[in-house]
Amino acid sequence: MSNVIGNLDVNTFLNTNDERKKIIENASAAPLTGTFPVNVVAKRLHPNRQYMKIAAVTDMGQNTKKFRLVPNPDRGTTECAYFIAGQYISVFETIKGMEVNRAYSIASAPFEALEGFYEIAIKNSGDGLVSTYVCDNWKVGDEVEVSGPIGSFAYSRLRDAETVIGVAGGSGITPFVSFARAIAHGDENFNLVLLYGSRTADEILYKDEFDKLAAECSKVKVVHVISDEEKEGFEHGFISAELIKKYAPADKPYSVFVCGPQGLYDFMDKEYEKLGIAKKFFREELYGEIHDPNTQSDYPGCDQKTVKITVSVRDRTRTIDADVNDSILQALEKAGIAAPASCRSGECGLCRSQLVSGEVYCPKKLEGRRLADFKFNGIHICATYPLSDLEIEVPPVKGIYVQ
Ligand code: FES
Incomplete structure (x- = not known):
């Protein structure tokens, strides 16, 4: 085969894996002596x-x-x-x-x-x-x-539409403050139409800043939606598909970004169906921890109140009692065992651990595992609940944490 795409020879490309394996097999096992600039930047x-x-x-x-x-x-x-x-x-x-x-x-x-x-x-x-x-x-x-900063609730020109309808509730306003400041500063280039839900006008956070940014920057617009009172200049009620359509461009695609309390995500999941927009245009920020798996419609239930979890971190092992309503991560924390974690929503993968034995439940809402995790029993312990006694292997954080 002699196809050449620019400088890329297809034969070379197809052999990349074998070549890489050879290089790895022949490499020295001695520790690196210097610091690579790319590692410093990373x-x-x-x-x-x-x-x-x-x-x-x-x-x-x-x-x-x-x-x-x-x-x-x-x-x-x-x-x-x-x-x-x-x-x-x-x-x-x-x-x-x-x-x-x-x-x-x-x-x-x-x-x-x-x-x-x-x-x-x-x-x-x-x-x-x-x-x-x-x-x-x-x-x-x-x-x-x-x-360090982490997360994928960010704007991407390759995936998202030119206009983003922001749907925020309560303190879920914060990423939109960042978006609006970045747009006004010229670092992001999209139109932000923010629908911000609060109970009353007095409860609106960052109101003065948003009013100022909207006055100064034509790409930022804010609509306050208040549920517990009616006031001139404010939308009354809750943010719905109907309200989104009212402020969305009629003739162009738009993205919807949602950030707020869990009730807002649950509600917007249903409203999304009515919008008729592509899945890639509907984005939600981290759902957060689920404090009681019994609230989830797909929870199979557990007839025990507590189970035993045997946890190995490196070469140390300990068995703890765990409440079946706690995620494995919460159970470890209560027992004084720190595990790596960041999003606590099954998304970032930092808490990925190995399930050695036992039955577990992961709520559909927090299911962020990959195919390889299903194949090799990888679990996100922030989003996994015990259904029986378990044995797990957890990666360490800053040294030994099994006391
Ligand atoms: S902490 Fe992010 S997946 Fe568990």
Whole structure:
């Protein structure tokens, strides 16, 4: 075969795998002696942990606080890793002896990371372990740890339409703040029509900023949708397929991006069917943890209340008691065993572990495993619940975590 596509010879291409295998088999097993520039860049862009300081805390009302995080050079972080508007960072905290993490969308824009800060806004709803802790305890000057930016709730010209209808509820506004700032700054180039649902006009977060951005930038438009009162200049009711169609371009494709509480995703999943848009144009941010699998229609149920989980991390093994209503990740955290995790929604793959034996349940809503995971018993422990005694192998985080 002598087809040549540009500089690519098809024979060479077909032999790539064999060639690669040969090179790997013949390579030295000695550790690398130098640092490759590509590894340095990769580490800068995708650090596992970033050590930050809290530079400002702003009470936004509605039990929500805004935090400005800046690098903490004393702990080795000298810059904010760059990101794409819409991504999130995970916050790590040790609460009651457990190392836990939660993902929060970055509200600031990528250009602001280059200026040296991230902004996140967190609502203290009273029942969120980390959100409550952060809102009650974080103060200016505190040292905190976060992950590198991660997530796929971002705009892509190759996949998404020229106009994005943003559907936000409550503190789900944050990635749209990042999108709007990035558009106004010229770093993103799409039309954002934000439908932002709140109960009352007083509960709207980032209202002044959005009004200002919309006044200054023709690519940003915001429509406030309030459910518990009627007011001139506001849409009344809930965000629905009908409302989306009212503000979407009539003659062009559009994307719909959704971010908010779990109830909003469940509702919008049904409204999506009425929109008649391609699946690729309908995007949802992380669903978050499911705290009770009994709420899921596909849950087969479990006749035990607790099970035993035997956990191996490297060469250490421990058996713990686990509540069947806790995800495996939550059960490990309660037992003081830290496991790698970020999205806690079955999406990022960071918590991927090996199921050695036992029966488990993964809610359809959080099913993010690949074919290889099904074949080789890979599970996302943040999105998996025990149905029987289990044996699992979990990757380590920063050393030994089986105590
Ligand atoms: S933490 Fe992301 S898949 Fe489990």
